[in-house]
Amino acid sequence: MTATSAGEAPDNFDVLFDTASTGTAWWVRHRDGRRNLLPVGRWLGGEHADADDRAVDETLLALCRGRTIDLACGPGRLVEELRRRGVSAMGVDTSPAAVALVRERGAKAELADIFDIVPHEGHWDTVLLVDGNIGIGGDPGRVIGRAHDIACESGTVHVEVATPGTGFVAECLRIENDETAGPWYDWARIDADTLAPLAAARGLVPVSVTAIAGRHFAHFVKPPYGSAPETSE
Numbered sequence: 001m002t003a004t005s006a007g008e009a010p011d012n013f014d015v016l017f018d019t020a021s022t023g024t025a026w027w028v029r030h031r032d033g034r035r036n037l038l039p040v041g042r043w044l045g046g047e048h049a050d051a052d053d054r055a056v057d058e059t060l061l062a063l064c065r066g067r068t069i070d071l072a073c074g075p076g077r078l079v080e081e082l083r084r085r086g087v088s089a090m091g092v093d094t095s096p097a098a099v100a101l102v103r104e105r106g107a108k109a110e111l112a113d114i115f116d117i118v119p120h121e122g123h124w125d126t127v128l129l130v131d132g133n134i135g136i137g138g139d140p141g142r143v144i145g146r147a148h149d150i151a152c153e154s155g156t157v158h159v160e161v162a163t164p165g166t167g168f169v170a171e172c173l174r175i176e177n178d179e180t181a182g183p184w185y186d187w188a189r190i191d192a193d194t195l196a197p198l199a200a201a202r203g204l205v206p207v208s209v210t211a212i213a214g215r216h217f218a219h220f221v222k223p224p225y226g227s228a229p230e231t232s233e
Helices: 011-018 040-046 051-064 076-086 096-104 133-138 140-150 192-201
Strands: 027-030 035-037 068-071 091-094 107-111 122-129 150-162 168-176 185-190 205-212 215-221
Touching: 011 096, 011 168, 051 076, 051 150, 051 205, 051 215, 068 076, 068 140, 076 091, 091 096, 096 107, 122 140, 133 140, 133 150, 133 168, 133 185, 140 150, 140 192, 150 192, 185 192, 192 205, 192 215
Parallel strands: 068 091, 068 122, 091 107, 122 150
Antiparallel strands: 027 035, 027 168, 150 215, 168 185, 205 215
16 A cells, blocks of 8 residues: 555655654554554565564566566665566656665656556556555555556456455555554455456456565556457356
8 A cells, every 4th residue: 555546645645655664653544533553664574574474575576578567666675676576667656755765775666546558558568456455545446457458468367355355445544653644545455356347348367466564465467458358158
């Protein structure tokens, strides 16, 4: 969860990323009063992440073939590691602080909204939507449609999804710490079964679903132009 709906990220995302390495605890607040600790260490990666998070990242990195774009990349842990491995990769995010962190790590990132045209649109071999970013703007259908447009023919799209049985859940959230709270924004959670028909309607073919260390990922391919999409059983 590292970006919000179309337009600039709420101010607190910039504050979060500016303080990410200081150990400040950040929370996501729900409208009903519940709040959950944000996995800032996971987003930073490396020594800040736990063993399970590193195992998940290793699995995702192995799936990245050719030119790779990480949508709503946050601090850019995946983009940085792909660069180290010699993979052409770029992140995009609406948070200037996040983009600055990626660049400080020696990786490539652009300040961009995923709902606008992104650099090299339609020419990316691998598209990543991890850390729940399929929920940006509360509209997974629109987000997966953008992933389709950004990918090249025969490109792959890897999406972190909610626990099986979740279905679709629309949410209104804000991020906060013990001293400040940001504005409310729309978000969503969706599981693989519910996402699959939305993706298929936008031209992506569901390939498989995997579970890694308690997290879940749906994998899609964008068929070559002129071919008839075939959905998996």
